[in-house]
Amino acid sequence: MTRILCISLSPIRRDARVLRQISILRQLGDVVTVGYDEQPDGVVEHIRVPDDRLSLPQTVGGVLNLGLRRFDAVELAAPGVSYALDKLRGREFDLVVANDARVLGLAFAVAGDAPVWADMHEWAPEERTHVLSWRLLVAPFMIHLCRKYLPRAAAVTTVGGEIAKLYARDFGVTPHVMRNAAPFADLSPSEVDPDRIRLVHSGGAVHGRNLEAMIDAVRMLDDRFTLDLYLVPAADGGRYLKSLRDRAGDDTRIVFHDPVPPAMLPVTLNAYDVGVFWIPPVHTNARLTLPNKLFDYVQGRLALAIGPTVEMERVVREHGLGVISDDFDVRGCADSLRSLTADQIREFKRASDASAERLSFEHEASAALAMLRPLVAAS
Template sequence: MSRARILCISLSPIERDARVLRQLSVLTEFGDVTTVGYGETPPGVARHVRVPDDRLSLPQTPFGVLRLGLLAHRSVELAAPGVAFAHRALAGESFDLVVANDARVLALAFELAGDAPVWADMHEWAPEERTHVLAWKLLVAPFMVHLCRRYLPRAAAVTTVGGEIAKLYERDFGVRPEVMRNAAPFADLEPTAVPDDRIRLVHSGGAVHGRNLELMIDAVKRLDERFTLDLYLVPAADGGKYLGELRARAGGDERIRFNDPVAPGDLPRTLNAYDVGVFWIPPVHTNARLTLPNKLFDYVQARLAVAIGPTVEMVSVLKEHDLGVVARDFTVEASAASLETLTAADVARYKANAHASARALSFDHERDVARGILRRLLGA
C-alpha cells in the first residue's frame, strides 16, 4: 500500500523550529512528507521546498500594505512573497493531507489541499501575535482575524499550545482546538548536584524584543555573588541588534555569560549542567499572558528548577509538579526576590521534582494527540 502524501507548511526556519520538528517526527510515521519553509531541509522528510529568506511571510509590499490598510484582505491572502513563492512551487501537485502552521499560511494550505483535509496548527493566539508593535496591531491583526474566521471552521483539525488559548479560538471563531503543548521529547538524564556556594541560572530562546530579557540581566546584578546567568540566545531577524543591546547591558559582568545557541534536540543535555531555568515574560499581549513555552518543558527535561513570573499557564504546571518559584510580579525587584532566599537544598528538591515529572511533561502525550488526528484524517 502506498504511503500518504503529506504537505507541511511552516514559514519559519524549520530546522530550528522545535514545535514543527516534533510535529514532523509524527507526520513521517504516517507518510512521505514534503515541507515548505525557510532554511535547510529538516530531518526525515522526503522533500523540502526552500523559500528564499528574503521572501517575507506577510504581505509587506507596497501593494500589500495598501490592501491591508483598506481591509481588502481577500486580495492579499496569497500575496505575501513567501506565500506566493510556495504557491507557485507547489501548484498542480496533490496531497492526502496538508498541515498549516500558523494563520498566515491558512489560505495557502486550502489552496493547495484541493479536496484533502487541512490540519491547522495555530501554535499561539494568532490575532495578537505581535500587537505590542503598532503597525502590526493596525495592519496585520485584522488580517489574522480574517484568515482565522474564514478558514478555521473549514479545517478538519485545529490544534494550539494551551487550554486558555483554545478557549479564545472557541469564543471568537467557533472552533475548539485540541491542545498540543510545546513539550520536549523525554530526555534520559539525571539532575546534577547543586553546589553549596553557587546557583547557576540559565535561559534559552530567541533574542526577541517584547520578552524583556533585559530583566534577567538586571535581576542577576541585584543578586549576591552566588548567582550566575548563562544565556543561549538565537539572534532575531533584526540582525542581532537586540542581542547586542543585551550584551551591552550586561556590561562585562563576569557572572553573565552569552553562549552560542544550541539546536533544540541538544538543549536538555546542555542545560542539564545548570540549576535553575529562568523566564520572566511580562503580559504585553495575550500570547505573553498565556504563554506555555518550549523552554519550560526544556527546563524540565534538563532536570532544572524553574523560576518564572505569574504567567497563568506556566504557574499551573509549576504548582502542580512543585518545580520552583514564582515572582509576585514582573519587576526586577520581584524577580530577584523570588530567587534570593533559595538554598542549595531548595534547588535540589525542585530539580528532583523535575526528574519525577519528566515523563509526564514530555512529548509522549502530545505525540498521542497528533497520532489520533492523523489516524482520523488519513483513515490509518
C-alpha cells in the first residue's frame, strides 16, 4: 500500500485546508500525519507534536543563528521540527507533503527518494510582516527555505493565481493553484425577509482582518441589519475576541456565537443573507487573499459583501455574487450595504447557488489528483 506522510505544524483537526488535503491523499494511499492536537479522522497514524514544541527556531541559539543568517543550521532546529524528525527517523514513504515553508527542510530530510509536494498555502516570505521580529529574523529564513527547496519539489501549490506569480518570479517555480474551496453542499438559498438583512461572518478572531469594521459598519446602518459572528479565538487567550465583544457593546443586533465545525458551516451559514469580509491590504497576503470564507459563503448560498481585494473581487465579479465596497473605510463598507434591496440579495444568492458546484472543493480535488497520481506511480 502507498504510504503518504502529511506534515503540518498546525492543529490539523481544525485546519480546513489540511483536512481537505488529507481527503485527497486518502484516495492515493495510507496517510500518516504530523502536527499538533489530536489525530485527524481518516489517517492510519498521527505523530502528535507537543503544543509547547514551537514550529520556528525560537530558542536562544535559534534566534542567534537567524540573526547571523546561519539558516542551514536552523532548518531542523525548531523544537517542533526536531521532535518530528526524531519520531520519523528510519521511516520510508512514497510521497511527502509539506504544508508551509517552515517544514520544507523536515520534509526533504525524511523524504529520501520520495517526491515532495510543497503546499505553500499563502506567500511565505510575508506571513507575519506586521510583526517586527518576523520581518527581521524569520522572513529571510522563509526566503532561504523557498529558494533552496521549492525548485527541488515535485509539485508546488498555492491558494491563488497572483501568489503563484510571486513564487514564479522569486523562486523560479510554477505552482499549481489549489484554492481554499469548501466541499459542495447540497443546499438552496434561504428566503429573504425584506425588512431584515442578516449579515454573517465566520473565521478566526485575528488582528489585522478588519473585524472591527464589520461591527462599526452595522452600528452605522439602520435596524434592518443584523450581524452574527462565528469566531475562532486566536492564540492570545481570547483577548482580541473580548475586545470585539466590548466594541459591539449592548447592540442587540450583533451576536457572537461559538465556532462550528467546518462540516457544519454551510448549513449554519445558510440561515443568513450576506457573508461579509473587508480585509485591508496591510501586507501581500491580505492584498491577495482568497480565503476559505469566500467559498464557505458560496456553499451556504449567501450573497457576498467584500472590499476591493484583488482575487476576491475577481471571483465575485465573474460570478455575480455580491457587492464590493469602494475602499476599506468603515463608511464605505456600510455604504455598499445600505442600498441593498431584497431583490438584489435574492439575485446574489441565486448566483451563489448557480456557482456552488464550480467553486467547490471537488473541482479543486480533481486537479490535485491529476497532479499527484503520476508522482505516486513513479515513486
